[in-house]
Amino acid sequence: MPELQPTKPMLTTRIEPALRHRLPAVRCTHDPLTTELNRVLLKRYDFIKTTMLCQSQIADQIFRCADSEAVVLMLIDGLSYADVKRHAPQWLNQTVPVLVDGVSITEQGMMRIIGKPPLAQRLFDVGFRHLLGFTYWERAEELLTDRVFTGFGDQVRKVKSFDDVLAELDSDQLSGAFVQIVRMGLDSAAHRQREKPNVAAMVADIFADFERLITLFKRKSVSARLHLTSDHGILWAHEHALQVYEFSEAEHPRYYEHAKRGQHVLNVEFEGKAFALLEYPYLRRELRANEWGVHGGLSFEESVVPLINIITRR
Numbered sequence: 001m002p003e004l005q006p007t008k009p010m011l012t013t014r015i016e017p018a019l020r021h022r023l024p025a026v027r028c029t030h031d032p033l034t035t036e037l038n039r040v041l042l043k044r045y046d047f048i049k050t051t052m053l054c055q056s057q058i059a060d061q062i063f064r065c066a067d068s069e070a071v072v073l074m075l076i077d078g079l080s081y082a083d084v085k086r087h088a089p090q091w092l093n094q095t096v097p098v099l100v101d102g103v104s105i106t107e108q109g110m111m112r113i114i115g116k117p118p119l120a121q122r123l124f125d126v127g128f129r130h131l132l133g134f135t136y137w138e139r140a141e142e143l144l145t146d147r148v149f150t151g152f153g154d155q156v157r158k159v160k161s162f163d164d165v166l167a168e169l170d171s172d173q174l175s176g177a178f179v180q181i182v183r184m185g186l187d188s189a190a191h192r193q194r195e196k197p198n199v200a201a202m203v204a205d206i207f208a209d210f211e212r213l214i215t216l217f218k219r220k221s222v223s224a225r226l227h228l229t230s231d232h233g234i235l236w237a238h239e240h241a242l243q244v245y246e247f248s249e250a251e252h253p254r255y256y257e258h259a260k261r262g263q264h265v266l267n268v269e270f271e272g273k274a275f276a277l278l279e280y281p282y283l284r285r286e287l288r289a290n291e292w293g294v295h296g297g298l299s300f301e302e303s304v305v306p307l308i309n310i311i312t313r314r
Contacts, residue, residue, distance in 0.1 A: 038280035059115030078187030080233025087203035109231025190293030234293040245282035254297030
């Protein structure tokens with residue numbers, strides 16, 4: 001700059017190639033997205049929240065980039081950024097880490113992702129008039145499913161497996177479509193499994209299905225924006241030295257359904273109700289024999305989830 005500059009250290013985060021030889025350059029190789037984040041996540045939560053994409057902002061981001069013939073949102077029930085990083089590193093270049101800005105549970109995570117007004121309604125208003133929803137549950141029997149598919153009318157189809165999803169899409173006209181798919185992730189393995197879960201295999205299955213979905217749109221020559229994200233991650237008990245913070249009969253080991261004072265909690269709100277999240281590595285009770293993992297609290301493993309964005313062309 002031609003103006004007189006203050007005589008103090010200055011930092012520029014952009015390197016001009018022509019001037020590189022005149023200034024010392026430092027490359028930062030630190031990866032902040034590891035379990036070490038748990039050391040500061042509660043203490044620096046407000047700062048971290050301003051520097052990361054938050055779960056409540058996903059719908060806005062999908063809406064802003066809806067410039068293709070079709071939009072697809074694949075919602076995974078339980079998948080952490082940490083498990084993508086470990087078991088599907090080939091996807092990392094296309095993965096944005098997202099902070100779950102609230103309780104890391106399915107009900108709240110799914111509703112934050114679809115946003116208000118629901119993403120389906122927003123996309124319908126700008127021309128995506130063909131709404132297609134796929135889920136394992138009947139809307140009439142499952143309140144959360146009904147809420148997640150608000151605006152889809154009778155275009156929500158119950159499926160047994162992802163094969164059913166692909167078969168339905170293969171026989172449909174996808175131009176002008178918004179497709180929303182709920183797929184099982186790692187949640188059930190965390191809560192209701194006797195044997196140690198094979199996390200790597202389950203992650204591989206999720207991405208194999210996502211690849212099949214991408215291939216279908218390519219084969220049908222439909223330009224699409226395909227997005228994969230999850231409601232929450234999983235803190236695997238067999239991989240961490242979790243500590244019981246209080247001995248109680250609490251149903252939820254990682255959060256409270258009310259506000260709470262204390263040095264190990266973060267108070268948040270959802271739809272006008274207060275909740276308190278326990279920080280890593282604390283639990284409200286001992287885990288049961290079939291609880292291999294937990295979620296609902298505040299940790300890198302539970303509170304950082306992936307957002308993967310793929311574009312297919314005609």
